[in-house]
Every structure is written in structure tokens, then in C-alpha cells.
Amino acid sequence: MAANYNAAPLLEVEGLRQYFPVSKTYTVKAVENVSFKVYPGETYGLVGESGSGKSTIGRSIIRLYDPTEGKINFCGMDISGKLNGKTKENLRTQMQMIFQDPMASLNPRKKIKDIIGEALDIHHICKTKSERDRKVEAILEKVGLAKEHADRYPHQFSGGQRQRVGIARALILNPKLVIADECISALDVSIQAQVVNLMKDIQEELGTAYLFIAHDLSMVKYISDRIGVLHLGHLLETGTTDEIFSNPVHPYTKSLLSAIPIPNPELEKNREAINYDYKTSGIDYNKGTEHLVSGTHFVKCTDKEFEDWTK
Ligand SMILES: Nc1ncnc2c1ncn2[C@@H]1O[C@H](COP(=O)(O)OP(=O)(O)O)[C@@H](O)[C@H]1O
Ligand SMILES: [Mg+2]
Known part of the structure; x- marks a missing residue:
């Protein structure tokens, strides 16, 4: 199943601000006026x-925080304000998160089957123990683990296998959206590709949408349908993966892309990293507005910057 851009967006984030007051006089503005959409079955990097x-x-988005400002719409529900019981239940089943460090997020004293089955228990999905076992076995198989693994503990697995457990746990309720926060960053590069391929296969089969969060663009390029480039809490440039990689407009995006090593040694030798320093760039992110580059490609900047960057 491919991303469905004709359907209503699965997730709509509009003008999101997330501030953390750290003292009487100082507030960290972690997210500033961010808007984007994720469609059913899509991977948004x-x-x-x-x-x-x-x-x-x-x-x-998954409401571990109360948004300071902005609207978040998910599956047609407003999830930005106070959540009522039904909305909360929907959110807890339809949206899941995979974390960077599976060792830290998997309870070391619990068997794999109970880590994965926990959500089934919380939401009273299974009537019998054997139904629960079957569901756990099926999802283990889907992530490339064996049913024998169900009775083991997290420390008995390799890093890549543990991340498969993390994925199985996220997928057991068949959510519509999975937020994968640096979920492959801690893995060896060869294992990264395996896990990303697994996620792609699962998406193909189940139509799950991913919000794929990463600082390393090489895998993002491979897995994402569209990309959003974030810096200092501002979403600076958005577009399809091809639009962003073939025609980066914002200097920050250019610097990010220029930092990716090229697998071809001849080309790599001549690769020039573009330096970017916000402080000396003369750019004020707060003054930027959305400008259309082409197609679905947008960049946030002033009219003057847009003229300079696209001529
Ligand atoms: N709970 C918090 N309280 C105060 N500042 C925070 C908190 N969480 C994140 N920040 C700050 O917000 C900014 C963004 O952090 P984060 O979202 O973790 O960035 P990233 O995931 O891109 O590395 C950072 O400056 C971080 O220090
Ligand atoms: Mg992070």
C-alpha cells in the first residue's frame, strides 16, 4: 500500500508551539509555529x-506534553486540548512510538511476550491466553523473530533484535501512525538497513504511516516519501524527498545535505561541506513565511531571502 494523498490527512499539525519554562525569566522555545501533515500510509521524515x-x-503529538499553542488533528479528532476518555483511548491505540534505545525502553524483568502483549492487556483485546499468545507469535514473525523468542528477556537479544521487539510492541495494536524517534540511530549501519527495510515491508502490508525522526539523512532519504527540515524549532523546508534532495533552497538544508558522505570515493573526495551558522547568517527564522518553490516544495523565509535563494 502506498501513501494515499487523496485521503484526508491522518495527522495535521497546525501552528504548534512547545515552550518549556525553565525559570522565572527563561523559557526554552523548543518548537516554534510548526505546521505539517502526514497522510495515511506515508513516511514523513x-x-x-x-x-x-x-x-x-x-x-x-503523542501528548506526552501539553502543547503550548496550536492544533493537532489525528484521525479526524482534535487531540491538542484536554482529551476526553474516548479520544484518549483512540490516541493510545492508533498512535504508537518507537524509541532510540530499546534497552532503556524495554523492561529488563519482563519476558518478550509480556512486553509485546502489554498493550493487548491494557486495552482488553484478547479473551483468552491462547488468543494473546497467537497474536504475540504472529507479530514476532512479522518482525523477523521466532516464536521461541517469546519466553526470553531483553538482555538475551542483540541491539537489532531488541529494536525488532520495539517495533513489534508498537505494531501489536495495528496503529495508524508510528512515531519512530531516532529508532535506528543506535544500531550498526548494516543493521540499520535491515530494520528500515522491515519497517518498509510492514508499511507495505499494513498501510501504517510513519513519522520518521532522524538526524542522519542517508536513511531518511531512503525511507521517506516527504521530508521536513527542522532547525532551532522552526520547520524551514518541506517537500517530497526528491524535491528536497535535488533542489534544496534553504542554506540550512544545503548544509545538512552537504554533510552526507557519498559512497563513491571519487565523488566523496570532492565533496564540499557547506558551513552554516545561524548567528552570523543574517537570517531571522521568526520573520520567515511559507514560500512555494514548486509542486509541494515549500521554504520558510522572507520575500527577499526567497528571491536571493531561488534566482
Ligand atoms: N523538558 C524540557 N525542558 C526544557 N528544555 C527542553 C525539554 N525538552 C527539550 N528541551 C530543549 O528543547 C530543545 C529541543 O530538544 P529536542 O526536541 O530533544 O531536540 P532533538 O530531538 O531534535 O534533538 C533543546 O534545546 C532541548 O534542550
Ligand atoms: Mg531527539
Whole structure:
């Protein structure tokens, strides 16, 4: 199943702000006026260097935080304000998160089958123990693990296998959206590709949409249908993966792309990293408005910057 752009968006984030008051006089503005949409079955890559606000956006959407400002619509429900019981239940089943460090997010004292089955228990999905076992076995198989693994503990697995458990846990309720926050960053590069391929296969079969959060663009390029480039809490440039990679407009996007190593040694030798320093760039993110580059490609900047960057 491919991304369905004719359907209503699965997730609509509109003007999201997430501020953290850290003292009487200082507030961290982690996310500033961010808007984007994710369609059913789509992979939306959210990229930016460490500290740019990627995790905060993910956590605000899944409501680990109360958004400071803005609207979040998911499956036709407004999930930005106070949640009523039914909306909360919907959100907890239809949206799941996969974290960077599976070891830290998997309870070491629990068997794999109970880690994965926990959501089934919480939401009273299974009538009998054997039904629960069957569901756990089926999802283990889907993520490339064996049913014998069900009775083991997290420490008995490799990093890549543990991340498969994390994926199985996220998928057990067949959610419509999975927020994957740097879920492959801690893995060896060879294992990264395996896990990303697994996620793609599952998406193909189940139509799950992914908000794929990463600081490393090489995998993002491979897995994402569309990409949003984030810096200092501002979503600076959005478009299809092809639009972003073939025609980056914002200097920050250009610097990000220029930092990706090229697998061809001849080309890699001549690759020039573009430096970008916001402080000395003369750019004020707060003054930017959305400008259409082409197709579905947008960049946030002033009219003057847009003219300079696209001539
Ligand atoms: N709970 C919090 N309280 C205060 N500041 C925070 C909190 N969470 C994140 N931040 C700050 O918000 C900014 C964005 O953080 P984060 O979303 O974790 O970025 P990323 O995931 O892109 O690395 C950082 O400056 C971080 O220090
Ligand atoms: Mg993060």
C-alpha cells in the first residue's frame, strides 16, 4: 500500500508551539509555529541536528506534553486540548512510538511476550491466553523473530533484535501512525538497513504511516516519501524527498545535505561541506513565511531571502 494523498490527512499539525519554562525569566522555545501533515500510509521524515526540536514535536503529538499553542488533528479528532476518555483511548491505540534505545525502553524483568502483549492487556483485546499468545507469535514473525523468542528477556537479544521487539510492541495494536524517534540511530549501519527495510515491508502490508525522526539523512532519504527540515524549532523546508534532495533552497538544508558522505570515493573526495551558522547568517527564522518553490516544495523565509535563494 502506498501513501494515499487523496485521503484526508491522518495527522495535521497546525501552528504548534512547545515552550518549556525553565525559570522565572527563561523559557526554552523548543518548537516554534510548526505546521505539517502526514497522510495515511506515508513516511514523513523529520530531520535536523540534535537539539532542533524533533523529539519534542513527536512527544507533543503523542501528548506526552501539553502543547503550548496550536492544533493537532489525528484521525479526524482534535487531540491538542484536554482529551476526553474516548479520544484518549483512540490516541493510545492508533498512535504508537518507537524509541532510540530499546534497552532503556524495554523492561529488563519482563519476558518478550509480556512486553509485546502489554498493550493487548491494557486495552482488553484478547479473551483468552491462547488468543494473546497467537497474536504475540504472529507479530514476532512479522518482525523477523521466532516464536521461541517469546519466553526470553531483553538482555538475551542483540541491539537489532531488541529494536525488532520495539517495533513489534508498537505494531501489536495495528496503529495508524508510528512515531519512530531516532529508532535506528543506535544500531550498526548494516543493521540499520535491515530494520528500515522491515519497517518498509510492514508499511507495505499494513498501510501504517510513519513519522520518521532522524538526524542522519542517508536513511531518511531512503525511507521517506516527504521530508521536513527542522532547525532551532522552526520547520524551514518541506517537500517530497526528491524535491528536497535535488533542489534544496534553504542554506540550512544545503548544509545538512552537504554533510552526507557519498559512497563513491571519487565523488566523496570532492565533496564540499557547506558551513552554516545561524548567528552570523543574517537570517531571522521568526520573520520567515511559507514560500512555494514548486509542486509541494515549500521554504520558510522572507520575500527577499526567497528571491536571493531561488534566482
Ligand atoms: N523538558 C524540557 N525542558 C526544557 N528544555 C527542553 C525539554 N525538552 C527539550 N528541551 C530543549 O528543547 C530543545 C529541543 O530538544 P529536542 O526536541 O530533544 O531536540 P532533538 O530531538 O531534535 O534533538 C533543546 O534545546 C532541548 O534542550
Ligand atoms: Mg531527539
